[in-house]
Amino acid sequence: MAAPLDNLPRKQREFQQREQLILDTAQGMLHEHGYAQLTMERIAEAVEYSKGTIYNHFSSKEDLVCSLCCRCVSNLIELFQRAYEYPGTTRERFAAIGIAYSLYHQLNPLDAQNIQIVKTNAVREKLSEEKQQELGALEREITQLCMNLVNEAIEAGDIARSENHTADAIVFGFWSMLYGGILLAQSDIPLEDLGFSPVIMLLWNNSQRLMDAYDWQPLSKTTDTDALFKKLCSALFAEEMCKLTQGESHHG
Amino acid sequence: MAAPLDNLPRKQREFQQREQLILDTAQGMLHEHGYAQLTMERIAEAVEYSKGTIYNHFSSKEDLVCSLCCRCVSNLIELFQRAYEYPGTTRERFAAIGIAYSLYHQLNPLDAQNIQIVKTNAVREKLSEEKQQELGALEREITQLCMNLVNEAIEAGDIARSENHTADAIVFGFWSMLYGGILLAQSDIPLEDLGFSPVIMLLWNNSQRLMDAYDWQPLSKTTDTDALFKKLCSALFAEEMCKLTQGESHHG
DNA sequence: ACCTGAACACCGTTCAAGT
DNA sequence: ACCTGAACACCGTTCAAGT
Numbered sequence: 001m002a003a004p005l006d007n008l009p010r011k012q013r014e015f016q017q018r019e020q021l022i023l024d025t026a027q028g029m030l031h032e033h034g035y036a037q038l039t040m041e042r043i044a045e046a047v048e049y050s051k052g053t054i055y056n057h058f059s060s061k062e063d064l065v066c067s068l069c070c071r072c073v074s075n076l077i078e079l080f081q082r083a084y085e086y087p088g089t090t091r092e093r094f095a096a097i098g099i100a101y102s103l104y105h106q107l108n109p110l111d112a113q114n115i116q117i118v119k120t121n122a123v124r125e126k127l128s129e130e131k132q133q134e135l136g137a138l139e140r141e142i143t144q145l146c147m148n149l150v151n152e153a154i155e156a157g158d159i160a161r162s163e164n165h166t167a168d169a170i171v172f173g174f175w176s177m178l179y180g181g182i183l184l185a186q187s188d189i190p191l192e193d194l195g196f197s198p199v200i201m202l203l204w205n206n207s208q209r210l211m212d213a214y215d216w217q218p219l220s221k222t223t224d225t226d227a228l229f230k231k232l233c234s235a236l237f238a239e240e241m242c243k244l245t246q247g248e249s250h251h252g
Numbered sequence: 253m254a255a256p257l258d259n260l261p262r263k264q265r266e267f268q269q270r271e272q273l274i275l276d277t278a279q280g281m282l283h284e285h286g287y288a289q290l291t292m293e294r295i296a297e298a299v300e301y302s303k304g305t306i307y308n309h310f311s312s313k314e315d316l317v318c319s320l321c322c323r324c325v326s327n328l329i330e331l332f333q334r335a336y337e338y339p340g341t342t343r344e345r346f347a348a349i350g351i352a353y354s355l356y357h358q359l360n361p362l363d364a365q366n367i368q369i370v371k372t373n374a375v376r377e378k379l380s381e382e383k384q385q386e387l388g389a390l391e392r393e394i395t396q397l398c399m400n401l402v403n404e405a406i407e408a409g410d411i412a413r414s415e416n417h418t419a420d421a422i423v424f425g426f427w428s429m430l431y432g433g434i435l436l437a438q439s440d441i442p443l444e445d446l447g448f449s450p451v452i453m454l455l456w457n458n459s460q461r462l463m464d465a466y467d468w469q470p471l472s473k474t475t476d477t478d479a480l481f482k483k484l485c486s487a488l489f490a491e492e493m494c495k496l497t498q499g500e501s502h503h504g
Numbered sequence: 505a506c507c508t509g510a511a512c513a514c515c516g517t518t519c520a521a522g523t
Numbered sequence: 524a525c526c527t528g529a530a531c532a533c534c535g536t537t538c539a540a541g542t
Contacts, residue, residue: 011505036374039534050508051536061535113372119439120365122288136442143446164457168448172433173458177425180432184424187371190388194395196420205416206425206462213465263524291515302527303517313516 019057022047027068030110035117040064062126066135069118072111073138076104080145082236090153091216096232097146098178098207102200103233103240105182112186146171153216160215173210178203204229271309274299279320282362287369292316314378318387321370324363325390328356332397334488342405343468348484349398350430350459354452355485355492357434364438398423405468412467425462430455456481 025046030038040061044051058064083096105112117123124132150167153159159170184191185199196202208220233241277298282290292313296303310316335348357364369375370387379387402419405411411422436443437451448454460472485493 034374040536041534052508052538053506055536056506119435119441121440122286124440136445139441140446147447164461166449169454169457172436172448172451172454173429173461176431176433176436176455176458177429178432179428179436180430181424181428183371183435184428184431188373188376189371189391193388194392195399196424197418199424202421202424203428205421206428209416209425209465210458210462213461292517293515304519304527305525307517308525 015057018047018049018053022049022054022057022064023067023071026064027071027111030068030114031108034110035113038065059128060126062123063128063131065114065123066118066127066131068111069115070131070134070138072108072115073135073142076101077138077142077145079104079237079240080142083232084145084149086232086236089218090149090156090158091211091218092228092232094146094149094153094174094216095207095211095228096236097149098174098204099229099232100237101178102182102203103237103244105186106200107240107243109186112182116183143171146175158217165214170214174207177206177210181206267309270299270301270305274301274306274309274316275319275323278316279323279363282320282366283360286362287365290317311380312378314375315380315383317366317375318370318379318383320363321367322383322386322390324360324367325387325394328353329390329394329397331356331489331492332394335484336397336401338484338488341470342401342408342410343463343470344480344484346398346401346405346426346468347459347463347480348488349401350426350456351481351484351489353430354434354455355489355496357438358452359492359495361438364434368435395423398427410469417466422466426459429458429462433458 022043026038026043029042029046040051040054043064044054047054054064058067079100080097083093083100086093086096088096118135127135147167150159150170154161154165154167159165181199181203191199204225208225212220274295278290278295281294281298292303292306295316296306299306306316310319331352332349335345335352338345338348340348376384399419402411402422406413406417406419411417433451433455443451456477460477464472
């Protein structure tokens with residue numbers, strides 16, 4: 001009794017399902033064997049379709065990798081939103097966003113590497129117009145979320161007013177510090193040998209310092225920042241923290 | 253009258269000269285056509301030797317790229333040393349190192365990309381033991397230089413003493429912020445569209461904030477930081493600043 | 505209309521054959 | 524002893540031939 005018009009929707013549905021299958025498979029391969037092993041040939045083999053079919057879904061390898069990246073940024077936005085909606089001070093909420101960022105990248109180091117790869121211009125210029133738009137929209141969304149929170153803090157008087165205390169300057173300061181710190185942590189630079197402590201805590205402490213520098217109330221000298229860290233983690237990212245400790249026990 | 257023993261030294265000399273030729277050529281190609289165009293075949297063609305000869309000098313493409321990276325880090329160390337020896341306060345000298353870092357990466361964006369590539373583990377694990385040692389030694393040297401200056405500042409009482417104010421935490425805070433900021437600036441993320449000001453000044457201002465947060469004397473509120481920026485630039489990096497403005501006038 | 509896989513261009517790497 | 528370049532393995536991409 002299937003009406004002939006069902007034909008098109010079903011085909012479209014199947015097409016979309018296959019696209020998800022390809023992306024899931026590619027992400028699995030990325031997590032399991034790393035970026036170097038992620039080839040179009042292997043993906044095609046794993047999903048049991050031909051290479052031509054993969055190219056029917058993605059105009060290039062860059063296009064596929066960008067799709068993976070968009071998924072990651074979506075996940076990140078979800079974590080950020082959770083932090084944004086935390087019922088606390090603007091400073092606590094912004095600190096929570098920082099934790100979300102650190103935590104996500106620590107939990108998904110290979111995703112982080114992928115996000116990094118998609119940031120390079122060599123990749124961006126090969127993207128289809130459509131994928132560029134999708135990525136751009138997500139980047140605007142996640143940036144805007146942070147900007148909004150900082151503006152909220154400025155308007156509420158939590159951050160001292162000054163010509164230097166603009167939302168873009170403040171957001172960029174934290175973004176660059178966390179981004180740089182995470183990349184350094186994930187690089188093969190032997191940070192420990194060079195005399196550095198674990199990165200997550202270095203970043204947390206430096207973030208707190210930088211917030212103090214912007215006079216973001218309540219200042220860290222009136223706060224037990226270690227306790228705050230734990231409080232935010234368990235209130236917002238209990239599940240993620242769990243995965244993290246599980247991952248560690250695997251190694252131990 | 254050439255003694256037979258001259259034979260070996262001359263050959264060694266020619267070998268080293270050729271190695272420099274290969275590296276110069278590779279760097280030129282990197283600057284001119286970008287990383288994607290840097291292939292072993294093209295390098296061999298450009299230096300008019302066969303591919304096998306290139307592999308006589310470098311065990312892999314990664315090995316060659318790492319050699320380029322080592323040159324860059326050496327240049328960076330030279331700039332850092334100039335900043336380190338500046339006759340001013342510890343805060344001014346550390347600020348000058350930050351300028352050196354920003355400036356170098358802005359002047360040589362493709363070198364910066366190369367340094368970034370060599371940081372990835374996929375590359376590092378393909379390096380010869382020898383090249384790993386060379387790179388490690390340079391990384392230790394440049395890190396130590398920064399650590400030394402911060403320790404000097406702590407010992408001189410320029411930085412408030414606190415259990416959180418360890419040299420590694422402080423150095424890492426600035427390193428990650430500058431590193432992350434520069435990578436964001438060089439990525440194809442449309443920062444301007446996202447509402448951000450020019451990166452160099454964002455980094456300078458955020459660095460000043462972070463130094464204030466560490467109570468690094470003299471604080472920025474007692475200083476004209478814009479004037480300090482210009483003073484350090486012209487005192488230490490006049491030549492580099494000149495190249496920078498020349499580069500800009502090329503575009504305009 | 506859509507899937508397939510042979511074929512192409514390109515790149516890193518090796519090594520037997522030259523000198 | 525050292526240089527050479529043909530040859531190999533691999534990968535992204537295309538497209539004529541199938542269904």
